[in-house]
Amino acid sequence: DSGVTQTPKHLITATGQRVTLRCSPRSGDLSVYWYQQSLDQGLQFLIQYYNGEERAKGNILERFSAQQFPDLHSELNLSSLELGDSALYFCASSVEAGVSETQYFGPGTRLLVL
C-alpha cells in the first residue's frame, strides 16, 4: 500500500458525460501527479500540482482539468467523454516537486466509457 488513495475504483459512464476522479496523496506529500494509461499503452503524464498550484502540464486534453485543494487532495475532471478516454487513471504523490523525488502511485481508477 503506497498511502495514496484514489476513488472511485471503477467508473462506467456514457459518451458525452462528465466525471470527477479523486486522489488523496500520502500524508505530508505536497505534489500530486495525474497519469493516463490506455490499454496496451504506456503511462501518459497529464498534469502536476504542487501545494495547490499547477506545476507542469503534459498531454492533457482541453476537455480535462484538474485542481489541488488546500487539504492537498486533488481532483481530475473529465468532460465530454469519448470512447477513447477509457483508461486507467493513476494519481501519484511526492514530498516535493524536485527532480529526484520518488513518486508513489495510487491503485488507479478504471474508467470505461460506453
Next chain:
Amino acid sequence: KNQVEQSPQSLIILEGKNCTLQCNYTVSPFSNLRWYKQDTGRGPVSLTIMTFSENTKSNGRYTATLDADTKQSSLHITASQLSDSASYICVVSARLTGGGNKLTFGTGTQLKVEL
C-alpha cells in the same frame, strides 16, 4: 521529441534465471532515470532512481545501470521469481524551464517468469 524506447516488448524466462531489460532515451535535458515495476491493474512501484552522475544502482535482486553518454539504461534481474512477473517501465525525467520536471514513460517490457 522526447522519447523512451524499451526492449524487448515482452520476455518469458524460467524461474531462477537472470534477465536484462533495455531502455534507450532521447529525453533532454536529462534529469534522472527511474525503473518501475507495475503489476497488472495496479499502480507502478519505484525500483530505482539514477541521476546523471550515477551509473549503477541496486535494489535487492534488481540492478539498474545508466550510460548517460549513449543514453541507455538496463535493468538486470537476478535469480528471477514468479512474483517478478510484471511490466517494467523505464521513465526518464527532463528538467522544465522555470522548475519542475516532466516524466516520459516507456511502454514497458512485459516479463513473465514460469516454472
